[in-house]
Amino acid sequence: MTTRDKLIVGNWKMHGNHAANADLLQGILAARPFVAQAAVCVPFPYLSEAAVALANSGVNWGAQDVSAHEQGAYTGEVSAAMLHEFGCRYAIVGHSERRALHGESDQLVADKAKAALARGITPIVCVGETLAQRDAGETEAVVKRQLSAVIHTLAHCIGEIVVAYEPVWAIGTGRTATPEQAQAVHAVLRAQLAAASAHASSMKLLYGGSVKPDNAATLMSQPDIDGALVGGAALKAADFVAIIRAAA
Numbered sequence: 001m002t003t004r005d006k007l008i009v010g011n012w013k014m015h016g017n018h019a020a021n022a023d024l025l026q027g028i029l030a031a032r033p034f035v036a037q038a039a040v041c042v043p044f045p046y047l048s049e050a051a052v053a054l055a056n057s058g059v060n061w062g063a064q065d066v067s068a069h070e071q072g073a074y075t076g077e078v079s080a081a082m083l084h085e086f087g088c089r090y091a092i093v094g095h096s097e098r099r100a101l102h103g104e105s106d107q108l109v110a111d112k113a114k115a116a117l118a119r120g121i122t123p124i125v126c127v128g129e130t131l132a133q134r135d136a137g138e139t140e141a142v143v144k145r146q147l148s149a150v151i152h153t154l155a156h157c158i159g160e161i162v163v164a165y166e167p168v169w170a171i172g173t174g175r176t177a178t179p180e181q182a183q184a185v186h187a188v189l190r191a192q193l194a195a196a197s198a199h200a201s202s203m204k205l206l207y208g209g210s211v212k213p214d215n216a217a218t219l220m221s222q223p224d225i226d227g228a229l230v231g232g233a234a235l236k237a238a239d240f241v242a243i244i245r246a247a248a
């Protein structure tokens, strides 16, 4: 069996300010060393301060989105080349909030993942079903369709991405998937990746959706859950650190 290092990623969403960010990052840094890998995905304007605060700390930083385009007349977009200049390690793509609120299609998400990889940034590709889709028994079909676009677009590079399974009904709701529900979907995703890549067994599959200090360890003890994508609990240093430690 392959052992995969655990990875905990904080998704700050549209939260923060200079003072709060400095406190949060200091709180995380003060708790090192960590056994698990850790990263924070911050709003674009704060990338440079994250880069300065986290330089050589072992904690990585990333963005929450990236343009599918290389450069050009795309007002408001941020390219992978720009992120690369900040030493950005990760870019979340296809978060359900962007799929739902900004109409991002499976193909656009795949194109964003490709743009990130082309600049050496690891895309964290989010997939997940809504409650209506789960109730209709469509969970597997939905996540497979979302991942399939990425598999086809990235072809032999698919092994270089991180996948995050985030059931939409669990995001920000305090309602977590049970470890068994999450594991079942992770197993489906890993099997789908295995059909496309020889590296599937070493790829990281994160779970996201109301991960908290008190449920993190059981979720991450599942065989195919290699870490967490954390929203709300990533805004409090003590909680985020507790989740990083729960991964060890």
Ligand code: PGA
Residues within 6 Å of the ligand: 011, 166, 170, 171, 172, 173, 174, 208, 209, 210, 211, 229, 230, 231, 232, 233
């Ligand atoms: P949550 O968010 O931990 O607040 O549920 C997770 C996410 O949206 O990535």
